[in-house]
Amino acid sequence: xxxxLNNGLDVSDGRLALVLSAAKEIEPGSRxxxxxxxxxxxxxxxxxxxxxxxxxxxxxGGAIETETxxxxxxxxxxxxxxxxxxxxxxAGLGFTITTGGDAVWVRAMIATLRFADRGTVQVxxxxxxxxxxxxxxxx
Amino acid sequence: xxxxxxxxxxxxxxxHNGTDVPxxxxxxxxxxxGTMSLAAAGATPISLPGAGLGVxxxxxxxxxxxxxxxxxxxLLVTSQEGAITGQAFVSxx
Numbered sequence: 001x002x003x004x005l006n007n008g009l010d011v012s013d014g015r016l017a018l019v020l021s022a023a024k025e026i027e028p029g030s031r032x033x034x035x036x037x038x039x040x041x042x043x044x045x046x047x048x049x050x051x052x053x054x055x056x057x058x059x060x061g062g063a064i065e066t067e068t069x070x071x072x073x074x075x076x077x078x079x080x081x082x083x084x085x086x087x088x089x090x091a092g093l094g095f096t097i098t099t100g101g102d103a104v105w106v107r108a109m110i111a112t113l114r115f116a117d118r119g120t121v122q123v124x125x126x127x128x129x130x131x132x133x134x135x136x137x138x139x
Numbered sequence: 140x141x142x143x144x145x146x147x148x149x150x151x152x153x154x155h156n157g158t159d160v161p162x163x164x165x166x167x168x169x170x171x172x173g174t175m176s177l178a179a180a181g182a183t184p185i186s187l188p189g190a191g192l193g194v195x196x197x198x199x200x201x202x203x204x205x206x207x208x209x210x211x212x213x214l215l216v217t218s219q220e221g222a223i224t225g226q227a228f229v230s231x232x
Binding site for chain 1: 165167170172194196198200202203211213215217219224226228230232
């Protein structure tokens with residue numbers, strides 16, 4: 001079973017937009033599907049020690065161009081009480097899927113929490129999928 | 140979002156909608172999916188069961204509502220035996 005929530009978003013200029021979010025609790029070393037966009041992509045994750053590895057599978061039949069600048073999302077981490085014991089971490093991922101005359105921008109945020117007592121890591125993600133403006137779609 | 144844990148280890152998560160518009164959310168509580176509304180300028184409690192051992196998970200996906208709330212918010216809460224953790228993602232649409 002894959003517990004993912006999907007919803008369409010209203011964008012002012014009428015482009016197609018979608019939000020996906022999900023969480024998985026996995027044992028270190030195991031691989032799990034985190035997000036699935038049918039016909040577009042599947043995002044798997046593997047947690048090994050202090051490293052989060054993402055595996056992006058192209059389901060579109062088109063091309064995927066990844067962005068490297070989102071790999072380390074910077075920002076503030078605010079921890080209260082015992083929160084530090086969960087070793088929260090986060091990362092970002094951006095890519096564009098081009099199929100035929102259409103293109104979709106994808107921006108994903110991934111976060112981790114380590115549950116030491118259970119020996120697991122919870123990996124969560126939210127992705128926004130947005131159809132590229134007509135002017136930026138392939139001719 | 141705030142959380143309270145009772146003596147029987149049940150917990151209640153309260154989502155506070157600080158905007159002047161109602162918000163709609165998709166919800167998944169321990170694998171049971173549904174939808175819910177968050178009243179404008181109000182607080183909406185959600186009970187997480189405490190009976191029995193095990194992990195309970197709440198996943199909320201709060202959707203934008205016009206200029207008052209242009210963001211998408213995903214909230215992911217995990218509770219087990221009196222401990223509760225939460226993560227939130229916020230993206231502007």
